[in-house]
Amino acid sequence: MSQRQRNRRDRNPKTYTRLTHPLVRDSRDAPFRPATWDEALDRTARGLAAARGAFGLFSCARATNEMNYVAQKFARVVMGTHNVDSCNRTCHAPSVAGLSAAFGSGGGTSSYEEVEHTDLIVMWGSNARFAHPIFFQHVLKGIRAGARMYAVDPRRTSTAEWAESWLGLNVGTDIPLAHAIGREIIHAGLANEAFIERATTGYAEYRALVEPWTLSLAEKVTGVPAAAIRDLAHAYARAERAQLCWTLGITEHHNGTDNVRALINLSLLTGHVGRYGSGLQPLRGQNNVQGGGDMGAIPNRLPGFQDVLDPEVRLKFESAWDTVIQPHHGLTLTEMFEAMEEGSLRAVYCIGENPAQSEADSEQAIRRLRTLDFLVVQDIFLTKTAELADVVLPATAGWAETDGTTTNSERRVQRVRRAVTPPGTAREDIDILCDLATRLGHEWKYADAEAVWNELRSLSPDHNGMTYARLEEHQGIQWPCPSTVALEPTYLHGRLWEPDPALRGLPAPFGIVAHDPPVDLTDEEYPIRLTTGRRLDSYNTGVQTGGYASPLRRGESVELCPEDAERYGVVVGEEVRVTSRRGSLLAPVWVDTALRPGLAFMSFHFPDEVDTNQLTIEANCPIAGTAEFKASAIRIEKVSTGGPALR
Amino acid sequence: MTAIPLGVPRRLVEFTLDGQEARVPEGSTILDACRAAGKDVPTLCQGDTLTPKNACRVCVVEVEGARTLAPACSRRAEQGMVVRTDTERARHSRKVVLELLASSVDLSTTPSVAQWIKEYEAKPDRFGPDAARVDEEPRVDNDLYVRDYGKCILCYKCVDACGDQWQNSFAISVSGRGFDARIAVEHDGPLTDSACVYCGNCIEVCPTGALSFKSEFDMRAAGTWDEERQTATTTVCAYCGVGCNLTLHVQDNEIVKVTSPHDNPVTHGNLCIKGRFGYQHVQNRD
Numbered sequence: 001m002s003q004r005q006r007n008r009r010d011r012n013p014k015t016y017t018r019l020t021h022p023l024v025r026d027s028r029d030a031p032f033r034p035a036t037w038d039e040a041l042d043r044t045a046r047g048l049a050a051a052r053g054a055f056g057l058f059s060c061a062r063a064t065n066e067m068n069y070v071a072q073k074f075a076r077v078v079m080g081t082h083n084v085d086s087c088n089r090t091c092h093a094p095s096v097a098g099l100s101a102a103f104g105s106g107g108g109t110s111s112y113e114e115v116e117h118t119d120l121i122v123m124w125g126s127n128a129r130f131a132h133p134i135f136f137q138h139v140l141k142g143i144r145a146g147a148r149m150y151a152v153d154p155r156r157t158s159t160a161e162w163a164e165s166w167l168g169l170n171v172g173t174d175i176p177l178a179h180a181i182g183r184e185i186i187h188a189g190l191a192n193e194a195f196i197e198r199a200t201t202g203y204a205e206y207r208a209l210v211e212p213w214t215l216s217l218a219e220k221v222t223g224v225p226a227a228a229i230r231d232l233a234h235a236y237a238r239a240e241r242a243q244l245c246w247t248l249g250i251t252e253h254h255n256g257t258d259n260v261r262a263l264i265n266l267s268l269l270t271g272h273v274g275r276y277g278s279g280l281q282p283l284r285g286q287n288n289v290q291g292g293g294d295m296g297a298i299p300n301r302l303p304g305f306q307d308v309l310d311p312e313v314r315l316k317f318e319s320a321w322d323t324v325i326q327p328h329h330g331l332t333l334t335e336m337f338e339a340m341e342e343g344s345l346r347a348v349y350c351i352g353e354n355p356a357q358s359e360a361d362s363e364q365a366i367r368r369l370r371t372l373d374f375l376v377v378q379d380i381f382l383t384k385t386a387e388l389a390d391v392v393l394p395a396t397a398g399w400a401e402t403d404g405t406t407t408n409s410e411r412r413v414q415r416v417r418r419a420v421t422p423p424g425t426a427r428e429d430i431d432i433l434c435d436l437a438t439r440l441g442h443e444w445k446y447a448d449a450e451a452v453w454n455e456l457r458s459l460s461p462d463h464n465g466m467t468y469a470r471l472e473e474h475q476g477i478q479w480p481c482p483s484t485v486a487l488e489p490t491y492l493h494g495r496l497w498e499p500d501p502a503l504r505g506l507p508a509p510f511g512i513v514a515h516d517p518p519v520d521l522t523d524e525e526y527p528i529r530l531t532t533g534r535r536l537d538s539y540n541t542g543v544q545t546g547g548y549a550s551p552l553r554r555g556e557s558v559e560l561c562p563e564d565a566e567r568y569g570v571v572v573g574e575e576v577r578v579t580s581r582r583g584s585l586l587a588p589v590w591v592d593t594a595l596r597p598g599l600a601f602m603s604f605h606f607p608d609e610v611d612t613n614q615l616t617i618e619a620n621c622p623i624a625g626t627a628e629f630k631a632s633a634i635r636i637e638k639v640s641t642g643g644p645a646l647r
Numbered sequence: 648m649t650a651i652p653l654g655v656p657r658r659l660v661e662f663t664l665d666g667q668e669a670r671v672p673e674g675s676t677i678l679d680a681c682r683a684a685g686k687d688v689p690t691l692c693q694g695d696t697l698t699p700k701n702a703c704r705v706c707v708v709e710v711e712g713a714r715t716l717a718p719a720c721s722r723r724a725e726q727g728m729v730v731r732t733d734t735e736r737a738r739h740s741r742k743v744v745l746e747l748l749a750s751s752v753d754l755s756t757t758p759s760v761a762q763w764i765k766e767y768e769a770k771p772d773r774f775g776p777d778a779a780r781v782d783e784e785p786r787v788d789n790d791l792y793v794r795d796y797g798k799c800i801l802c803y804k805c806v807d808a809c810g811d812q813w814q815n816s817f818a819i820s821v822s823g824r825g826f827d828a829r830i831a832v833e834h835d836g837p838l839t840d841s842a843c844v845y846c847g848n849c850i851e852v853c854p855t856g857a858l859s860f861k862s863e864f865d866m867r868a869a870g871t872w873d874e875e876r877q878t879a880t881t882t883v884c885a886y887c888g889v890g891c892n893l894t895l896h897v898q899d900n901e902i903v904k905v906t907s908p909h910d911n912p913v914t915h916g917n918l919c920i921k922g923r924f925g926y927q928h929v930q931n932r933d
Contacts, residue, residue, distance in 0.1 A: 409889060536844060550925075
């Protein structure tokens with residue numbers, strides 16, 4: 001038996017069985033019992049009606065656009081609230097917030113194809129080789145065609161192995177690094193003065209902001225050699241076309257939106273935005289994070305990413321939906337959890353999300369969900385969150401049992417189609433939502449998903465031209481698509497290059513953002529920085545990926561670099577106690593040379609065995625509400641010699 | 648706003664194909680021209696997402712003035728060329744190639760071959776049962792893939808898909824030379840000991856079923872695999888936000904395998920392990 005095989009742990013994570021009929025319970029202490037749809041929906045309607053004004057809806061970034069459209073309409077029309085959000089809050093909300101603040105639109109600016117035809121690719125805080133493998137194939141095409149790639153990541157990942165240069169920065173020092181790159185570009189005379197003058201604002205302030213960030217100071221703070229920073233700065237600024245891509249390594253910080261702004265600044269400084277092959281790509285983690293937000297399943301935007309605060313927009317939706325729309329923002333997912341604590345949010349309708357396991361500081365999340373008067377969960381499995389519910393409604397799987405569309409990271413809206421019949425009495429999300437709306441006094445009827453889509457098209461200029469027939473014909477269409485006959489360029493914000501100021505529109509402001517180190521500081525008691533991420537064959541809380549026989553799966557472990565493993569006297573497979581300021585758990589050790597001394601790595605894929613989120617900190621980005629999953633302080637203890645085995 | 652570079656416009660090349668005037672864009676292969684003209688030229692190693700390898704030699708055609716037959720899949724059409732696809736010489740060559748291939752490996756799961764054998768009157772039996780190139784049990788060393796060397800025609804498509812053309816994992820290569828040549832992972836060990844990341848892109852391009860899904864392999868072994876009863880529906884992957892298109896092959900309401908449309912702008916026929924194999928959760932029904 002080889003070393004590799006011996007080290008592989010044969011673990012079979014918990015597999016979930018599909019829900020086939022509604023479940024209710026008669027009190028919080030009683031077990032679930034099967035119920036008819038009528039009983040379950042009646043109870044749900046009563047539970048929701050009792051909580052008007054104290055209601056929140058968790059929509060689903062894994063469900064179709066059509067379902068997200070109907071869900072947010074349910075929150076706004078039936079329940080009269082903008083308290084609707086989804087798990088985009090835990091991952092890419094900072095990208096949306098940062099891009100919207102700079103450009104007025106929260107989508108990634110480029111298409112995948114452009115990565116194949118660019119000259120330089122910066123992968124910042126992204127292990128795309130594992131987390132977005134097919135996007136990375138486009139990157140590899142670009143590299144094969146001569147593009148140079150730079151990887152910026154605390155870990156020397158398999159993505160970094162393809163890079164011209166790996167900038168292994170300390171966790172949470174992205175802003176100093178970006179500022180130093182910006183300063184170097186300015187001092188080397190490589191800033192695109194013409195573009196800055198024409199299309200941006202706040203340059204003088206930005207220049208003053210980055211001025212202290214010399215290469216040597218940045219080297220001290222970030223841990224990246226000054227020469228490597230200089231090299232990236234020059235390569236990025238001198239490239240004819242360049243793509244700047246990032247994922248959760250940038251966004252999952254207490255200042256995630258600031259991180260995103262710091263990266264966008266570099267594109268404004270060099271003019272690497274709004275042109276074919278030059279742009280910004282936040283790679284989304286869930287199949288429909290982009291679409292969920294586009295459909296208005298966020299507390300500050302109506303469908304088509306239209307601002308809730310814009311009176312004309314509200315008027316349009318009010319007349320279309322025959323309702324009154326509140327002129328204020330609702331609560332984000334993060335704020336909804338805080339409102340549970342305060343008692344001002346008393347009922348939640350949770351569709352297809354598993355916050356009990358996916359929120360940072362998961363014990364706190366569960367405690368807060370327990371304080372609710374009423375929780376209804378609509379899902380395909382009895383998840384940890386569903387176990388806390390009063391009513392559980394069995395739904396269909398969005399991608400394989402439902403018709404509709406989803407929107408990917410390049411803003412491409414694509415058809416999803418029903419291929420298998422759902423089990424038991426499971427019903428489609430939209431069908432359930434409409435049935436509930438009817439019980440709450442709003443007779444909603446849609447013939448099919450296409451009817452929902454056509455209603456959305458009539459209200460969202462960006463989606464207006466995307467008929468189902470055209471989506472089929474073009475294998476998906478990227479938004480914006482206002483016309484039913486023409487297609488727009490594959491990239492956004494070409495307007496910034498227009499000579500005519502009227503066509504150019506609003507300039508893009510530089511983000512004036514300061515370095516703010518991780519909240520959870522390392523010290524003598526918690527000397528190791530724990531960062532988190534994804535493994536190739538697994539996904540999120542493992543509910544979906546636990547069900548197939550992956551030969552790559554080896555369960556969860558705490559990964560250390562060889563030096564640290566030696567220092568602690570631990571070997572691969574040995575169980576150790578991992579403790580943060582919030583929780584403590586046992587996990588086996590894995591040794592990975594991608595890590596450096598003082599840096600550990602874990603994923604959330606196996607919460608039933610190793611509940612990593614007990615360790616993470618709920619320090620939220622004040623703008624986007626995303627938690628600092630990427631930066632916790634921990635200590636490692638040998639179980640045999642030190643520390644009690646149980647807390 | 649900068650213009651989108653379209654590249655140099657491609658001129659049309661005019662040549663003669665089976666006595667007819669043919670016009671194809673510069674750079675097209677003879678096979679492209681044949682398909683555009685609605686002619687069926689058999690091929691096994693040609694892949695629509697891969698650079699032609701011209702390994703199998705089933706697609707040979709006659710080019711006037713050339714000493715040898717030319718592989719249609721890789722020979723580019725040239726101005727004034729005179730090509731004949733259905734001459735006695737080309738037909739005879741295809742017949743022999745089919746005989747050699749079908750006698751040395753098991754082509755029972757290769758689409759269209761039975762029909763070509765009939766059309767070209769090939770008689771693979773004339774080489775006798777000893778002609779089998781490799782004769783070994785299919786390798787089943789994990790729950791996702793099966794490798795059956797008895798069906799491998801050494802077309803190198805899997806090597807290209809795993810290598811620099813798509814996946815860049817380089818788990819698969821050719822070991823040995825001449826008669827000993829075979830496709831292998833590192834040290835010809837089990838797949839689970841190799842650099843394989845189980846994307847299944849090699850299965851996607853394999854023309855003969857030498858690489859197959861364990862689900863399909865098991866059903867074939869049990870006699871329950873029935874393509875007539877299967878539907879193929881294209882949808883979008885449930886995992887990350889890249890938006891890969893999946894074609895779900897469903898038999899009796901069970902997903903039995905997952906492929907990906909080759910002309911899709913997101914995937915070009917490729918997937919990762921989660922998209923290709925991570926579907927089981929929807930059918931954990933009891």
